[in-house]
Amino acid sequence: VPLDEGHAALxxxxxxxxxxxxRALFHGEESLLDAFCAAVPDTEPAEVxxxxxxxxxxxxxxxxxxxxxxxGERTRAGLALLQGRGVNLLVLDEPTNHLDLPAIEQxxxxxxxxxxxxxxxxxxxxxxxxxxxxxxxxxxxxxxTELPL
Numbered sequence: 739v740p741l742d743e744g745h746a747a748l749x750x751x752x753x754x755x756x757x758x759x760x761r762a763l764f765h766g767e768e769s770l771l772d773a774f775c776a777a778v779p780d781t782e783p784a785e786v787x788x789x790x791x792x793x794x795x796x797x798x799x800x801x802x803x804x805x806x807x808x809x810g811e812r813t814r815a816g817l818a819l820l821q822g823r824g825v826n827l828l829v830l831d832e833p834t835n836h837l838d839l840p841a842i843e844q845x846x847x848x849x850x851x852x853x854x855x856x857x858x859x860x861x862x863x864x865x866x867x868x869x870x871x872x873x874x875x876x877x878x879x880x881x882x883t884e885l886p887l
Contacts, residue, residue, distance in 0.1 A: 748827075755825030757833055760816030764804040770815060771800045778822045786822070793818040794844050809836030817848060826854035834862045 748754070763777050764770060774786050781789075787800055793814040799807065807815065813836060820828060830849075834842050846868040849856060860866060866874070874885040 752827050753823065753825050754827045754829060755820035755823060756829045756831075757813060757816045757820065758831070760819040761812045763819065764807055764812045764815050767803045767805055769801050770795065770804045770807065773804045774815065774819060774822070777819055781822055789818045789822050790815065792821075793848070794841065810838055810841045813837060814841060814844065817845065821848075827857070828852060828854055829857045831859045832861070833858070834860065834865055 760777075764773055766773060768776075770790070771783060771786060774790065775781065775783060778786070787797075790796075790800055795811060795814055795818065799811060804812075804815075813833065828849075833845060837845065842862075842865070846865055849858070849865075849869045856869070856871070858865075858869065858871070871887070874887055876883045876885050
């Protein structure tokens with residue numbers, strides 16, 4: 739939605755992350771572990787394994803070629819990567835697409851615990867109820883309306 743007036747800019751300390759960007763890094767023949775370590779080179783492999791495990795990606799996932807991951811596994815790997823990069827503005831557009839119920843529940847838990855700013859675009863009413871937000875906006879026909887919490 740374009741601004742009616744004025745200007746908008748991100749603060750100098752804002753680090754933006756998008757799941758689609760992160761998920762795109764996990765399509766090659768290298769292992770998930772190697773792809774992840776290349777994306778966050780200052781992180782030890784043991785830390786990467788721990789971080790991936792928090793998102794339900796265990797040892798058998800970590801050593802597989804990244805290209806063999808399901809869309810849901812790639813999404814979880816992308817979320818883990820964003821956490822590993824210390825993203826403080828997370829932009830999610832329909833994040834539950836391609837996820838099974840356990841993965842959606844993991845995502846809801848992770849987002850509810852997320853300490854940064856979250857811009858969540860979803861039609862998933864269950865997710866909207868599960869994730870604590872401070873503002874809820876609806877965009878319809880080019881108009882933005884603030885909804886009650």
